[in-house]
Amino acid sequence: MEIRQLKTFINIVKLGNFSHAAQFSGYTQSTITTHIQLLEKELNTLLFERFGQQISLTDDGQHLYDYAEKIIKLEDDAKNALNKSDIPCGPLIIGIPESLCVFRMTSLLKEYSSLYPDVELKIKYGTSNDFRILLRKKVMDLALFLEPSIIDPDLTNTPLWPEPIVFVTYPNNELTKLTELHPKMLNDQTLVLVESDSNYRILLEKTLQKEGVHLKTVLEVGQIQAIKQLIMQNFGITLLPLVSVAKELDAGELVLLPWKGPDINVTAFLVHHKDRWVNHPMKAFVKLLQERLINNHA
Known part of the structure; x- marks a missing residue:
């Protein structure tokens, strides 16, 4: 049983199907399917009931999901406790609207990747509503919203600049x-x-x-x-x-x-879930954003 297989399993459950999990994680759908098949073979059980394009967890699948979330959290806790280095590394998933990503942040994202080559940076296009779902499901670390205001009590937000x-x-x-x-x-x-x-x-x-x-x-x-x-x-x-x-x-x-x-008019906000631990890759991104973009709009 591999951590990446458990992460694939969790993403399928949270995102609702194999194709969405494949698209989000950057795997092919065949790789996603293989991860689940290997889990099912090792555990000698079915994890999903399949009804055409619809899937649902079996009882054993639900039991594994409970354990998988604990295992992934323990992995994160162990990394955070043992990683004495302040050098950012590991995965970082950020949701950015097309207009900001393409027309404001291209240089910043390029600089971030150059400064922190050990960070596995993934950028997802979408709208604020898309990002809300993914932040709440804990499959996205940070997101930029374009909204008049944000009132979600479970999301921590920082106003960045007005976007005409x-x-x-x-x-x-x-x-x-x-x-x-x-x-x-x-x-x-x-x-x-x-x-x-x-x-x-x-x-x-x-x-x-x-x-x-x-x-x-x-x-x-x-x-x-x-x-x-x-x-x-x-x-x-x-x-x-x-x-x-x-x-x-x-x-x-x-x-x-x-x-x-x-x-x-709307405002650009930087958003993350209030219960999300802000790790080194996230801190480095926020710092660079502060230096390169926020200060320019102050």
């Missing part, structure tokens, strides 16, 4: 002639937006609903780069973090619209 959110469109759009863009002016417009659980999209939709605005089309696209390409091809307008469109605005490929509706 802006409307942009292609240069020939008739809306570029306006000196002010009010919510009702979006009637019958085509919007290209990020995922529905993005906080700045939620703020926009609440405003439009309150104002009784009817959009012509809403196209949901999962990647910011794809959204920008669509807008630059005269597809409509979009709402994105300013940092993610700054290059195109400077080049004249996109045009900023003068929004005069309620604020849609």
Whole structure:
């Protein structure tokens, strides 16, 4: 019985299926399956009941899960107690929204990996709601949220900097002639937006609903780069973090619209579960973030 097999087993239980566990851990699905098969062979029992794509723990699987969590915690405790070095090493899993990862943190992540080569750094894209689940399941160490505020009592958060959110469109759009863009002016417009659980999209939709605005089309696209390409091809307008469109605005490929509706701005927060022990890799990341990014926005 190997620690990595137990970690795979725990991830499958917490994430709900083999494919999600494989994607999260960076293994192939065949490797995940092999880990479980070896556990089942060694223990001479079935750990999961399989119903098509659905799985559930057997009684023996539940018993093993209880032991596995204790074993993994003991492993972490032993490492923390015996590791006298302050040099960060081991796994570090961080959730970062695409706009922050690609347009703010690329250099920082590269520097972190260079400074601490013994840290197994894994970056996961997603939204705050995705990260909440993973932080609470203790399968993610740190996350950056983009939200107006955070009120979760089980999550420790540190405000980092305000993240301006802006409307942009292609240069020939008739809306570029306006000196002010009010919510009702979006009637019958085509919007290209990020995922529905993005906080700045939620703020926009609440405003439009309150104002009784009817959009012509809403196209949901999962990647910011794809959204920008669509807008630059005269597809409509979009709402994105300013940092993610700054290059195109400077080049004249996109045009900023003068929004005069309620604020849609959010703040970047650094978040971890309140019961999560802050280890050396986490401390090193927070320190570097403080030095490179937070101070620049002070």
